[in-house]
Amino acid sequence: MAALFKARKALGLCLRGCRSLTQLAELPETHQLLRQTCRDYADRELMPIAGKLDKEHVFPAKQIHELGAMGVMAMEVPEELGGAGMDYLAYSLAMEEISRGCASTGAVVSVNNSLYIGPILKFGTEEQKKQWITPFTTGEKVGCFSLSEPGNGSDAGAASTLAHQEGDQWVLNGTKAWITNSWDASATVVFATTDKKLKHKGISAFLVPMPHPGLSLGKKEDKLGIKASSTANIILEDCRIPLENMLGPRGTGFKIAMQTLDCGRIGIAAQALGIAQAALDCAADYAHKRTAFGAPIGKLQAIQFKLADMAVAVESARLLTWKAAIFKDSNKPFIKEAAMAKLAASEAATYCSHQAIQVLGGMGYVTDMPAERHYRDARITEIYEGTSEIQRLVIAGQLLKEYQS
Amino acid sequence: MSGRVLVGVKRVIDYAVKIRVKPDNSGVVTDGVKHSMNPFCEIAVEEAVKLKEKKLIKEVVAVSCGPQQSQETIRTALAMGADRGIHVEVAGKDYETLGPLQVSKIMAALAKKEDAQLLILGKQAIDDDCNQTGQMTAALLDWPQGTFASEVSLDGDKVKVVREIDGGLETIKISTPAVLTADLRLNTPRYATLPNIMKAKKKKIANVKPADLGVDLTSRLEVLKVEEPPQREAGVKVETVEDLVGKLKETGRI
Numbered sequence: 001m002a003a004l005f006k007a008r009k010a011l012g013l014c015l016r017g018c019r020s021l022t023q024l025a026e027l028p029e030t031h032q033l034l035r036q037t038c039r040d041y042a043d044r045e046l047m048p049i050a051g052k053l054d055k056e057h058v059f060p061a062k063q064i065h066e067l068g069a070m071g072v073m074a075m076e077v078p079e080e081l082g083g084a085g086m087d088y089l090a091y092s093l094a095m096e097e098i099s100r101g102c103a104s105t106g107a108v109v110s111v112n113n114s115l116y117i118g119p120i121l122k123f124g125t126e127e128q129k130k131q132w133i134t135p136f137t138t139g140e141k142v143g144c145f146s147l148s149e150p151g152n153g154s155d156a157g158a159a160s161t162l163a164h165q166e167g168d169q170w171v172l173n174g175t176k177a178w179i180t181n182s183w184d185a186s187a188t189v190v191f192a193t194t195d196k197k198l199k200h201k202g203i204s205a206f207l208v209p210m211p212h213p214g215l216s217l218g219k220k221e222d223k224l225g226i227k228a229s230s231t232a233n234i235i236l237e238d239c240r241i242p243l244e245n246m247l248g249p250r251g252t253g254f255k256i257a258m259q260t261l262d263c264g265r266i267g268i269a270a271q272a273l274g275i276a277q278a279a280l281d282c283a284a285d286y287a288h289k290r291t292a293f294g295a296p297i298g299k300l301q302a303i304q305f306k307l308a309d310m311a312v313a314v315e316s317a318r319l320l321t322w323k324a325a326i327f328k329d330s331n332k333p334f335i336k337e338a339a340m341a342k343l344a345a346s347e348a349a350t351y352c353s354h355q356a357i358q359v360l361g362g363m364g365y366v367t368d369m370p371a372e373r374h375y376r377d378a379r380i381t382e383i384y385e386g387t388s389e390i391q392r393l394v395i396a397g398q399l400l401k402e403y404q405s
Numbered sequence: 406m407s408g409r410v411l412v413g414v415k416r417v418i419d420y421a422v423k424i425r426v427k428p429d430n431s432g433v434v435t436d437g438v439k440h441s442m443n444p445f446c447e448i449a450v451e452e453a454v455k456l457k458e459k460k461l462i463k464e465v466v467a468v469s470c471g472p473q474q475s476q477e478t479i480r481t482a483l484a485m486g487a488d489r490g491i492h493v494e495v496a497g498k499d500y501e502t503l504g505p506l507q508v509s510k511i512m513a514a515l516a517k518k519e520d521a522q523l524l525i526l527g528k529q530a531i532d533d534d535c536n537q538t539g540q541m542t543a544a545l546l547d548w549p550q551g552t553f554a555s556e557v558s559l560d561g562d563k564v565k566v567v568r569e570i571d572g573g574l575e576t577i578k579i580s581t582p583a584v585l586t587a588d589l590r591l592n593t594p595r596y597a598t599l600p601n602i603m604k605a606k607k608k609k610i611a612n613v614k615p616a617d618l619g620v621d622l623t624s625r626l627e628v629l630k631v632e633e634p635p636q637r638e639a640g641v642k643v644e645t646v647e648d649l650v651g652k653l654k655e656t657g658r659i
Contacts, residue, residue, distance in 0.1 A: 030606050033480060036441075037597050043421075071599035084599035094599075 024322050027093070034086070035093045038072070042101025050102035053228035054373050057220075059184045060105050060228055067105075068139015072098065073112050077121060081129055082137035088263070088325040092270040096318075099274025100281075103377035104228030106271040108142060111180045111229075114264035115385075116143025119189055119205065119256050123248035132187060132207050141186035144210075146176035146234050147257050153178070154390050156191075156257060157200030161236060163192035169240045170206060172214070176234040180384070182217055183230035185210050190236070191253045203253035207245045214239030225376030262335050264385045265342040266328065269321040272345035272381040276314045279349070279356035279374040283307060286360050286369075303359055310352045317345040336398035343391040346381035353378040406522050406562060406581065408463030410453045412487065413512055413526040413538070414446040416471050416478040420531055430630050432501070433532075442478050445527025447485075447594040448587040452557060453525050454486035455592065461559045462522065464488050468515060470508050472496040476610055483605035484597035490610035491515065495622065499615075502624035504533070507615070509541035514618035516546060521582060523564070528553055528586040539586035549579035552586040 027035065045063055053060055067073055070084075075091040077083020084090075091113060099106030120132050135141050152158040161174025172192050179188070187209050195202030208215060218233030248256050284307055287298035297303050324337035353374040357364030364371040382388045418424065419439040427434055442450075453465040467482035469475040470493040479490035493511055495503050516524050529536035543550035551557070551566030555574070558565045568575045569588050597605075615622050643649050653659045 029480070030602055033477075033484060033597070033602050033605070034599060037484070037599075037602065040441075041596050066596070069598065070596050075599065079600055085603065086599055090599070 024319055024326070027089075031090055031093055034090055035097060037070070038094045038097035039100075041066075041070070042097050046098065046101030046105055050104070051367070051370065051373065053102060053104055054225075054377075055227075055367070057227045059230060060102070060108070061184075063102075063105055064108060064142065065139040067098070067109060068137065071137075072109060073139045073142070074117055074133070074137035075113055077117060077133055077137055082134045083117075087329040088266060089322060089329055092266055092321050092325045095267050095270035096274040096277070096321075099271040100278045101274075102228070103271065103275050103278075103374075104226045106274055107180055107226045107229040107380075108184070110264070110267040110271055111144055112136065112142045114267040115145035115260060116181075116185075116187070116189060118263055119145075119247060119260045120207070122259065123205070123252070123256055127244075128207065128247065136187070142181050142184055144179050144181040144185040144188045144234075145260070146179050146188050146190040148176065148178045150175055150177045150233070154387055157203070157254060159191055159193050159200075159203050159253075161190070161192040162196075163194050163204060163206065165243070166240075168243055170243060170246065172206065172208070172236040172239040172241070174236050175218075176236070178221070178231055178384070179234050180229055180231050182232040182234055183220055188234065189247060190234075191257055192236075194250055194253075198251060200254040201251050203257075204250050205247040205253040205256045206241060207247055208236075208239065208241055212239060212241075224379055225373070226380055261385055262338050263328065265338040265391075266321060266324050266334075268381060268385045269317065269324070269338070269341040269345035272342070272349035272378065273314060273318050273321060275374050275378045275381065276310075276317070276345065276349040276352040279353040279371065279378070280307070280310045280314055282369065282371050282374065283310065283352075283356040283359040286363070290360075290363075297359075306355045306359055310355055313344075313348040313351055317341065317348040320344050336395055339386070339391040339394040339398070342381075342386065343388055343395065346378075346388060349374075349378035349381050407520040409466060409519055409521050410456065410462050410464070410523045410525060411466050411468055411512070411516055411519060411521040412446070412449050412453045412482065413508075413524070414450060414467050414469045414478050414482050415443040415527070415530050416440050416469060416475045417443045417530055417532045420444060426631055426633050430632060432628065432631050440474065440478075442481050443527050443530045443532075444594075445529060445531075445587055445589070446478075447527075448589070448591050449525040449527050449585075450482045450485050450487060451592045451594040452554075452585075452587055453523075454595075456557075456559065457486065457488075466491060466519060466521075468493065468512065470495050470503065470511055470615075472500055479610050480605050481597065483608045483610075484602045485595060486601065487608075489608055491613055492610050493613050493615060493618075495615060499622045502626070503622065504624060504626060505535045505537035505541055506625065507620065507622050509538050509545055510620045511615055511618055512538070512542045513545040514620060515613075516542070516548075516582070518618070523581060524548075524584045526584070526586050528588050539584050543584040546582075546584070548583050550584045550586075551577060551579055552584075553588040554585050555588050555590045557585060557591065 072094050074083035075086050079085040136143050163170050163172050190206045190208050193202050194204040216235045221231040287303050290297050320341040324334050324341040327334035327337050356371045360371050363369050419441045425434045456462045465487040467479050467487040467490045469479050476492050526539045553569045554566045555569045556567035562581050563578050565578050
């Protein structure tokens with residue numbers, strides 16, 4: 001068995017080295033098959049219930065289990081730990097197709113993969129990986145990521161949640177805000193200040209099981225969109241955890257958070273692509289069927305121009321997303337590309353869903369058609385995992401570095 | 406018993422696609438149209454993989470007859486758990502006229518060559534709805550057949566099959582080797598898991614030509630014309646039952 005895994009790893013490394021941008025033109029066969037499988041699942045199992053999940057604010061537990069069985073809840077995790085052992089390009093494809101079916105489900109999948117498992121996979125010890133990743137690969141348990149606070153979102157370096165050592169325990173105190181999956185999670189990665197004087201270099205990361213004494217949840221936020229995923233505050237009051245629950249070395253919390261978000265960006269870009277594509281599909285289908293002035297409205301230039309602009313927005317964002325994923329998989333620098341992808345895709349999602357409602361006219365404004373749900377779901381993609389403003393800062397920062405003489 | 410099960414999988418236009426007839430009425434438009442595995446073939450693959458998981462059989466071989474693209478269909482079967490594939494290359498004019506008679510000759514030849522214990526097919530394909538290949542293959546091989554299966558259980562060298570028939574359910578027991586065709590309620594096909602999709606890449610697909618199997622692909626059928634079904638016309642509303650009876654008599658319905 002060990003020899004098989006070694007051979008597989010060698011083959012994988014070899015393939016990754018050969019990977020080039022020709023993949024942007026045509027996906028490899030496995031990725032095509034993967035994309036088709038996720039699309040079939042989304043069409044048959046997610047799309048029919050997405051409206052209901054949105055209306056009733058219900059967590060899609062059954063679907064998350066099924067996605068876990070397929071390997072979608074832990075795509076980057078090696079097979080030895082229970083994951084699918086696939087690359088970030090595969091993850092982007094899966095995320096787009098899942099989100100096209102249901103954006104809320106996409107949010108749950110993304111947070112589990114990129115924000116919860118991501119940092120543990122990168123910075124955790126072997127023991128931590130077994131304890132905190134493996135049970136979260138099957139869809140039975142999901143995790144969440146506690147960075148934002150009521151007092152700081154974009155200003156992540158100003159973490160006011162504190163952690164101090166008492167004997168053989170860490171004691172956490174503070175409040176975290178806007179935590180996706182909070183009401184459905186079985187564990188969280190929490191960022192707290194261990195050395196206030198060191199400012200952002202004094203933040204550390206911790207692993208906290210849920211539920212846990214000293215950890216309580218605020219009320220579920222009543223959101224504009226992605227309503228089937230839960231968002232709430234996490235309140236830590238004298239929350240005690242063993243010393244070995246620290247993730248990574250002391251003081252590396254900020255670095256862990258930033259690196260995690262760099263990767264998470266690609267997943268959210270893919271989610272936004274899914275929403276944008278769903279909006280485009282809705283509008284294009286309607287343009288064929290709705291007649292006005294004696295012909296299907298798809299014959300009118302005003303509608304055609306809208307659809308063309310939507311298609312260009314989606315396709316360009318998609319290529320940016322794939323490029324960022326391929327760069328990450330090839331161990332090339334990808335921070336700028338990931339930020340560009342997230343920025344382009346989230347703005348494409350809001351643009352396409354806005355225009356889709358316009359194409360549908362009155363029908364776009366009512367819940368009978370999914371256009372209004374796409375409009376509401378799209379909006380968050382410009383905000384979470386780094387606002388569009390932060391993305392612009394990141395892109396400019398990386399870009400200016402390139403021009404430094 | 407060899408413990409080997411052959412499963413036939415057919416590449417057809419996806420069930421969700423709106424079919425359009427070619428302008429020259431020679432057939433339906435297939436270029437650029439989404440294709441996938443015939444749903445009844447998916448059920449057949451699922452049943453074979455289930456038998457292997459229960460350790461009742463040893464190997465599942467997926468077979469498809471068609472052009473280059475049929476390999477995608479075989480890969481889907483491999484991703485669902487089949488061990489290897491056989492692609493019988495049929496392309497061009499031969500593919501346009503390929504029907505149950507030729508396919509059953511190919512299947513019979515392969516079943517003998519591979520020393521198959523079972524041959525499982527979908528009960529029919531959703532493009533031609535022939536519902537003939539399983540039955541013809543069994544006849545050519547002189548093997549027993551369990552068609553329209555909604556339940557299959559292996560018992561030594563015998564197979565118990567519950568068949569869905571017009572009158573209800575019929576249970577038969579047949580000896581292996583045998584041909585089974587899968588009906589809708591036999592099982593619910595699994596979604597391929599991502600690790601299995603990766604593994605499928607390494608499984609072998611052998612290429613075979615019909616001539617190698619001694620099969621003549623000449624068709625005994627000729628398609629004269631393909632038309633759309635008649636457009637549904639508007640109905641007529643009537644006031645009374647007498648009017649209704651009158652109208653039905655008028656249009657020759659009664």
